[in-house]
Amino acid sequence: MVDKDILQHICTAIETPDPDETVKAVEKAVDFGVAPLEIVGALTDGITTLGDKFERMECFLPELILGADAMDVSMKLLKPKMEELNLETGPAGTVVISNIQGDIHDIGRDIVVTMLRVAGYQVEDMGHDVKPNLMIDKALECDADIIAVSTLLTTSLPFAREVLRLLDARGLSGKFKVVMGGGAVTPEYCEEIGAGYGDNAAAAVKLVKELIDGGDSK
Numbered sequence: 034m035v036d037k038d039i040l041q042h043i044c045t046a047i048e049t050p051d052p053d054e055t056v057k058a059v060e061k062a063v064d065f066g067v068a069p070l071e072i073v074g075a076l077t078d079g080i081t082t083l084g085d086k087f088e089r090m091e092c093f094l095p096e097l098i099l100g101a102d103a104m105d106v107s108m109k110l111l112k113p114k115m116e117e118l119n120l121e122t123g124p125a126g127t128v129v130i131s132n133i134q135g136d137i138h139d140i141g142r143d144i145v146v147t148m149l150r151v152a153g154y155q156v157e158d159m160g161h162d163v164k165p166n167l168m169i170d171k172a173l174e175c176d177a178d179i180i181a182v183s184t185l186l187t188t189s190l191p192f193a194r195e196v197l198r199l200l201d202a203r204g205l206s207g208k209f210k211v212v213m214g215g216g217a218v219t220p221e222y223c224e225e226i227g228a229g230y231g232d233n234a235a236a237a238v239k240l241v242k243e244l245i246d247g248g249d250s251k
């Protein structure tokens with residue numbers, strides 16, 4: 034019950050958005066021993082609600098930026114805790130990940146990167162706004178197993194598809210498995226272009242594990 038109140042406090046603080054209050058609430062949750070992934074869940078719920086308000090024009094970009102700042106500082110606090118989680122160690126495997134061209138929404142990708150690393154994968158994090166060809170170059174350079182694309186922007190979706198098209202054009206189809214996630218991506222879209230889909234960071238780990246273990250292409 035106490036945990037539930039603390040998590041609700043985090044959610045409300047980021048939704049407001051009040052970065053100082055969010056960080057205080059996160060610190061309190063950590064002190065009370067609330068599981069880091071539950072805290073991430075509360076932060077995600079709060080910022081998603083803020084995004085919904087933005088969409089309905091009930092708040093504006095400066096508020097969205099404040100919410101993102103609150104999320105950013107909170108994740109910096111939580112990252113070491115998440116890294117201590119020591120989830121099941123996955124098989125050796127390398128993932129190249131970025132937010133695709135045009136998209137700078139780092140927060141979700143950052144969580145996916147942390148969770149993949151915790152699960153034992155080598156992750157080459159290329160950051161945000163990365164051109165499709167550069168992702169492929171990096172995957173070749175580090176002999177990756179998986180190319181993971183994140184995008185929250187509908188306008189960046191064509192660049193996500195471009196990864197698959199360029200792999201084909203460069204004679205590399207089947208060399209790397211491609212997975213995608215982020216709010217703009219749907220399972221149907223991934224099915225259509227031939228990529229794997231993951232709804233959240235836990236699903237991303239599961240997907241990567243299945244693809245590397247199972248050897249099932251895309």
Ligand code: B12
Nearest residue numbers: 084088137138139140141183186187214215231233234237
């Ligand atoms: C925070 C935020 C911002 C911040 C980003 C700060 C940062 N450094 O990341 C700021 C304020 C900068 C911003 C800017 C903009 N934003 Co914005 N933003 C958001 C918001 C509110 C939250 C995103 C977030 O962090 N969510 C929390 C994280 C944890 O969730 P997540 O990113 O979805 O990630 C999870 C999963 O999707 C999944 N996942 C993510 N990546 C991957 C990858 C793989 C491979 C897998 C398997 C899984 C996976 O796992 C993650 C963890 O569980 C969303 C609203 C929303 N509902 O998403 C809008 C939203 C994404 N933004 C939107 C818009 C329009 C913009 C702007 C164009 C606004 C403007 N007018 O300038 C700009 C564009 C900037 C750009 N070029 O990218 C729209 C996009 C609409 C669309 N469909 O295209 C949204 C949906 C808001 C809305 N409802 O209108 N934004």
